[in-house]
Amino acid sequence: MKFIDLFSGIGGFRQGFEKIGFECVFSCEVNSKCREVYQKNFGEVPFADISNINPADLAEFDILVAGFPCQPFSICGKKLGFEDTRGTLFFEICKIIKIKQPKVIVLENVKHLIHHDKGNTLKVIIASLEDLGYSVNYKMLNAKDFGIPQHRERIFIIATKGKPFNFSRLTTQLTPQLREFLDETGDFEILDKSEYTLIESPRKQDSGLLFVGYRNKGTWKTGVRPNTEHLSRVHRQPNRIYSVEGVHPTIPSQETSGRFFIYIPEQDMVRKLTLKECYRLMGFPENFKSYPSAGESYKQIGNSVCVPVVEAIAKEILSQNLLSNESNEPPRKIEEYIQLVRLNC
Numbered sequence: 001m002k003f004i005d006l007f008s009g010i011g012g013f014r015q016g017f018e019k020i021g022f023e024c025v026f027s028c029e030v031n032s033k034c035r036e037v038y039q040k041n042f043g044e045v046p047f048a049d050i051s052n053i054n055p056a057d058l059a060e061f062d063i064l065v066a067g068f069p070c071q072p073f074s075i076c077g078k079k080l081g082f083e084d085t086r087g088t089l090f091f092e093i094c095k096i097i098k099i100k101q102p103k104v105i106v107l108e109n110v111k112h113l114i115h116h117d118k119g120n121t122l123k124v125i126i127a128s129l130e131d132l133g134y135s136v137n138y139k140m141l142n143a144k145d146f147g148i149p150q151h152r153e154r155i156f157i158i159a160t161k162g163k164p165f166n167f168s169r170l171t172t173q174l175t176p177q178l179r180e181f182l183d184e185t186g187d188f189e190i191l192d193k194s195e196y197t198l199i200e201s202p203r204k205q206d207s208g209l210l211f212v213g214y215r216n217k218g219t220w221k222t223g224v225r226p227n228t229e230h231l232s233r234v235h236r237q238p239n240r241i242y243s244v245e246g247v248h249p250t251i252p253s254q255e256t257s258g259r260f261f262i263y264i265p266e267q268d269m270v271r272k273l274t275l276k277e278c279y280r281l282m283g284f285p286e287n288f289k290s291y292p293s294a295g296e297s298y299k300q301i302g303n304s305v306c307v308p309v310v311e312a313i314a315k316e317i318l319s320q321n322l323l324s325n326e327s328n329e330p331p332r333k334i335e336e337y338i339q340l341v342r343l344n345c
């Protein structure tokens with residue numbers, strides 16, 4: 001029941017795995033500000049640069065978790081395998097896997113990984129893990145299916161030593177409305193009515209987002225077809241206003257000012273989501289200690305992983321008995337697994 005937390009950021013993975021009873025025996029994060037927050041919350045300073053780890057020095061562990069930055073591989077016709085990942089951060093993960101052979105590996109990345117370098121990046125990642133002796137499976141998971149009112153799609157790649165991880169057994173939950181996660185009182189940044197426009201007859205999108213208006217600054221003026229001025233695509237992302245009767249868009253990592261404004265119909269009020277609410281929308285505990293500067297904290301939480309999604313995965317690793325040596329069959333190639341799923345075995 002031991003895991004290591006690589007590219008740990010501020011510890012989203014650790015929150016989820018510890019909740020299920022796993023013990024973290026090593027963490028690694030190069031950013032000093034993230035390390036500071038990690039230390040405040042978990043009482044340990046992560047190791048800095050992953051490329052300086054000697055895998056042989058690591059304590060024994062069962063699970064390796066990592067939300068790593070995605071970089072292209074140059075494979076140039078070589079055989080697809082982990083040697084092709086040299087010079088990338090993923091190669092550093094593979095080096096540890098090769099020596100330590102954990103029973104389960106959980107990797108998280110942005111949705112775009114699927115299309116990154118025309119699908120090549122994902123292909124190399126899967127082939128490398130198979131090359132190291134693992135069965136690999138992956139799925140796009142959305143935070144809104146795990147009891148959080150945020151539309152946040154992330155790819156999760158899970159590698160196991162025997163039978164593959166079965167994503168269809170993950171426990172999902174109904175999507176709550178954003179309003180259930182908000183504070184009723186606080187020092188809110190409220191927009192004056194002159195600063196925004198509400199659209200007529202807003203409609204909830206399939207994603208659960210309810211676009212209701214936009215801030216008056218920065219709307220696109222060129223190339224907008226007549227009678228489409230009200231559509232959300234016309235309004236720059238940061239200026240779109242979503243209703244609390246739907247879900248919140250993905251909390252981004254590039255923004256240092258917490259860019260989204262929300263509309264509360266019963267108060268006819270538009271205000272900015274607070275930092276505390278952002279942490280809540282990522283499933284972090286109320287007593288989580290953030291970085292002293294708000295700008296840095298907005299960036300850190302946007303870069304993190306949604307805790308209830310991780311928690312559901314950790315629970316399923318146990319319930320699918322993926323840590324027991326006896327249950328382990330020889331690893332299967334992903335094509336074989338897809339075939340089995342098709343045959344419903």
Ligand SMILES: C[S@@+](CC[C@H](N)C(=O)[O-])C[C@H]1O[C@@H](n2cnc3c(N)ncnc32)[C@H](O)[C@@H]1O
Binds near residue numbers: 007011028029305
């Ligand atoms: C997508 S974030 C992961 C966030 C994390 N899952 C969390 O819950 O906060 C990727 C992290 O990798 C870290 N990183 C990048 N290069 C690294 C390296 N060479 N060694 C260790 N960490 C690194 C970044 O600083 C960043 O915090």
